[in-house]
Amino acid sequence: MKHIIESEKLGKIGEEYDAEAAAATGINVDALIAGGFISIQKAPKSAKTKSDPEEK
Amino acid sequence: MATSVFLSNLSALTVNSVSLVDQCTGITFVNLKESLDVTTLADTSRVNKGGLFNNEVTMTLFQSYIASETYATLAALVGTKTTVVATVIDGAVTKVFTLANCYLESMPVISASLGEMSTIDITFTGGSYSVS
Numbered sequence: 618m619k620h621i622i623e624s625e626k627l628g629k630i631g632e633e634y635d636a637e638a639a640a641a642t643g644i645n646v647d648a649l650i651a652g653g654f655i656s657i658q659k660a661p662k663s664a665k666t667k668s669d670p671e672e673k
Numbered sequence: 674m675a676t677s678v679f680l681s682n683l684s685a686l687t688v689n690s691v692s693l694v695d696q697c698t699g700i701t702f703v704n705l706k707e708s709l710d711v712t713t714l715a716d717t718s719r720v721n722k723g724g725l726f727n728n729e730v731t732m733t734l735f736q737s738y739i740a741s742e743t744y745a746t747l748a749a750l751v752g753t754k755t756t757v758v759a760t761v762i763d764g765a766v767t768k769v770f771t772l773a774n775c776y777l778e779s780m781p782v783i784s785a786s787l788g789e790m791s792t793i794d795i796t797f798t799g800g801s802y803s804v805s
């Protein structure tokens with residue numbers, strides 16, 4: 618799960634926001650999400666791999 | 674005698690890492706250590722010693738409800754802790770004042786008068802103070 622900057626008040630829009638490091642310095646990450654300053658980008662699901670028919 | 678005139682010396686102000694310097698019209702950043710009275714009958718005047726730190730940041734901000742501005746920054750912080758960083762540049766000297774894990778008890782959601790710009794006063798209390 619990544620956090621992406623959505624406001625130039627926080628940084629460059631589209632860049633990843635290091636929420637863990639921010640939280641360690643006392644930043645309230647939930648408030649940033651609630652205010653629309655960052656968004657959560659979930660990791661894409663991995664593509665299903667077709668099983669090799671000869672593998673049986 | 675040299676004085677510090679605040680025209681634009683506050684070069685940066687972040688609340689919860691969001692820049693609000695363009696909304697701030699005044700700020701007071703206080704490093705406070707409570708005094709404890711340790712006067713005894715052997716003394717002829719009050720004697721105090723330092724107790725707990727009880728730091729405080731008070732600021733006046735223009736109220737703005739549009740995205741990424743004052744209301745959006747503060748609304749979700751009421752009743753929680755955050756970090757405030759104020760950077761002051763005075764000539765060749767730069768000071769970065771930080772109050773980490775300070776508490777925002779309240780925020781006026783409407784503070785308006787006819788014919789005036791809407792401003793709010795907020796106060797962050799407690800937290801650990803540092804300067805670099």
